Amino acid sequence: MFKSASSVERLANRLARLPGIGRKSANRLAFHILKLTKEEAFELADTIREVKDKVGFCTVCNNISETDPCQICTDPKRTKNIICVVEETPDAAAIDKAESFNGMFHILGGKLSPLDGIGPDDLKISELLARIHDGDITEIILATNPNVEGEATALYLSGLLKPLGLKVSRIARGLPVGSDLEYADSATLSRALEGRQEF
């Protein structure tokens, strides 16, 4: 594409390997980075280096963190005996942002996906069981994604956890707030009806 500047071409190739960035977006981004001031571009480059240098994973909950254990695991204001199990860090971040949950998290690092060769041993499930074994956990909220693989993962986990005498719950699936019943898909509508609650 940018024959006249092979380093821009290389940057575009590098960016195109990131998820959700197609060839054209990568070219556009590379060109924009070229137009940034030197300070801005170097700041971006340095932040990328910093992220890899500083950030690791919390050995308790598997969340990304610059400290170990992470800020959430060590926060004295959070309830220690409820664990919300999610697939990835951004899921935990989204739940935390909603400010309706003040317990602990556990990040599985993925979801069961036999087609991609991802089985229970590839997720942080034994670590979750160890946390339950060691601590005073009363409830596990399964907050994997509401799609086929997320549901399968939740089902598998509930099978493992229920015999331990814990309260095991699944986040509600239903109509998103602000959405339109007319345009909802049937699967969501079925779930919304099944999960109806009394006033």
Next chain:
Amino acid sequence: MFKSASSVERLANRLARLPGIGRKSANRLAFHILKLTKEEAFELADTIREVKDKVGFCTVCNNISETDPCQICTDPKRTKNIICVVEETPDAAAIDKAESFNGMFHILGGKLSPLDGIGPDDLKISELLARIHDGDITEIILATNPNVEGEATALYLSGLLKPLGLKVSRIARGLPVGSDLEYADSATLSRALEGRQEF
């Protein structure tokens, strides 16, 4: 978002400032960069630095380049007396990729846009006139974008260039190859009819 790792948060903020990357994409990208191997992430950071260190602008055509004049301006196989005028480097790269044009380019560095305060003096128009004055240029192809501002820029340039006794042309506007007449907008259809050519 990523309370537990402020450098990831900073990276996401930085990425969100790039065009076409919203808040959510920036979070996703930052998280993905975190998951890259150290080598891959450092390679990305270094390429960003390299781009700003190495790449400048060709003093002849204003294209981005690691050399001055750029590879296109110095290529002996290219026709020197036709200049294709475009708004930005990616436009020239797109035309070059189509392999239907083997002349020179001139990158304006933008388009006339009075609402954004961009007038003729903000574009590389005097440089274009100097090239025409100095060289043996026979044709100028105006390849600014086919939108309101691009058309205005082309119209302005044709007004400047025609009195110089050059052939001044505008790229054709019409139905894109592979498109469907039924779904074409009226402006495009009008242009396609106006620009019809005899068999």
